[in-house]
Amino acid sequence: MPNSTGLVKLDAMENPYRLPEKLAAELGERLAAVALNRYPEPRPTALIEKIKRVMQVPAACELLLGNGSDELISMMSMACAKPGAAVVAPVPGFVMYAMSAQFAGLEFIGVPLNADFTLDVDALIAAIETHNPALVYLAYPNNPTGTLYDDADIECVIAAASNSLVVIDEAYQPFAQQSWLSRAADFDNVVVMRTMSKLGLAGIRLGYLAGKASWTTEFDKVRPPYNVNVLTQVAADFMLDHLDVLDAQAAELRAERTRLEDAIKALPGATVFPSAGNFLLVRVPDAAAVFETLLTSRVLIKNVSKMHPLLANCVRLTVGSAEENAQMIAALKLALH
Template sequence: MSSESNLLSVFRPDVRAMHAYHVQDAAGFVKLDAMENPFALPPALQDALGARLARVALNRYPGTRINDLHAALRAHAGIPADMGLVLGNGSDELISLLSVACAQPGATVLAPVPGFVMYAMSAQLAGLRFVGVPLTPDFELDAAAMVAAVREHRPAITYIAYPNNPTANLWDDAAIEQVVQAVGEAGCGLVVIDEAYQPFASRSYLGRLAQRPHVLLMRTLSKFGLAGVRLGYMMGRADLIAQVDKVRPPYNISVLNTEAALFALEHADEFDRQAATIKAERERLMAALAAMPGARAYPSQANMVLVRVGDAAGVFAALKARGILIKNVAGLHELLANCIRLTVGTPSENDALIAALSDLLREPLTPSQA
């Protein structure tokens, strides 16, 4: 074996077998593949933000200004004063930090599948066992199966996405409470409610958090409209959050991210207006999909719509040829066979998407496809 090959053996076998996260090249495309807010800031706010960021001390490590961001997030989200709050470089980092903090020998992470890929990936990289519990064929939470899995595996962490990615639906509150109660009764671990898509959902878990001491609530400013800023936050019982904070790298939130987030929260009304437009466009897109014989769109409470078609790969390629980039999720889980995921765009972007899909999805789905 060559010395070059020996160097690769330094890396864990499971890491060598993994694939790096791939981001599609979106240059020149209508970009509807990553659940981003499609709206830029109005020019006046762009100028104001630019002037503000120009005054940031880039030569200094982040300092006490982060305390101002904590206070602003507490005020914005209505986080009770006695609850802990920890910030991450996006929700991804918070999931990773939680995995590291809970990585005791034999510990398990539990989550419904299909779901956000980082739950399983972060568990694997931290040496935790991951157990996925399939959703129902209509992508609802299988409460009985989840409760049985909690009792069997006694997970250290149970994730509940609210709404879920990539299915976009908001699961039944009674089913969620059954899982939360089962974890509490088992006394084995934490439930993490992931509200990444909260700006587009009709309900939140925040009002119940104080009565559920083993539940942590996670949100992000990515869907709020700041995907490029990378800022997630997690709240819950102060002593639990303090343990996650211990494994957080120092200065994980940059001075630029901090100042951009503060600016955005000061102008939350603009982002609320954008979210209202996105929700209205989501309903318009859903109505258009309902009239297409070759599509079955599932209920959405997020800024995306999951659609089953006759040939996901074919629809993806045809849309790409027309300059529209979406996500083919058919290979992520067997329940997602022939499913594509559409991000809700601007009105003009959605016009282009609806026109293209209306042309592509004229033929009815067969019973086996539906």
């Protein structure tokens, strides 16, 4: 990852807003009281119950906590690893699905999306029938495209993957405002994964997986013993009491996303794809030149054009604060003149 010191950092889908000063001071007092000389609870029951209550997790679901979604993906890969096992996911998608599969010795089968970044349902179902995968990942919405897949298409995939576990990854749910969480217990082969990173707490590294105990119990067997540290547990517990602050920040970012999209659509040579995340995928005449021009203007974005052929000449722009977005738009005007 490039050194972002001194740059407007809009490359990693982070929430640009800090906590209000009073709230940050209160959190600091809570963190200062933590017994750093003691190991954390391996399964922090009170925190798990609080997440279930605040996030309205169905009663029939259990929760598994991870050091961000990355660790949950790693745990699932490890638990499902056996000779001949495979993972299926649409591509382009979140790189950790493929990387974790590779690290665990699983075969990864990427199924290309349609040109408009919607699911190629027939191709996805064909891959599931051919490879009988242990895991099928569906990001809702998808990174790096921002696409919110059609619910009917997802239901078709769930039905076709009756011998697989379908992982619905809702990392960007605060910006999509649509969710499968309430239906997680309606299927025997579905779990829903979320993270607190996009809510504005990327630094504490906390993800959670909701699903039937028949799945979470098995994944828990490969969980490192103290995978969620004491500072993360206390910070998460504190912020769950102040979710209104984070929700207000997410609402502001949704409004900024609309303003940013409108501004970029007015620029020559830019094609903006619909996004339900806190980022926009934009096709430009020359992604490398746009990236370098913005970097010269001290704005850091992500050039995703080499990730997959479908992303040719695409850049991904994180939605920042109004001031940050104004700087990015000014730099884009220079790049696309």
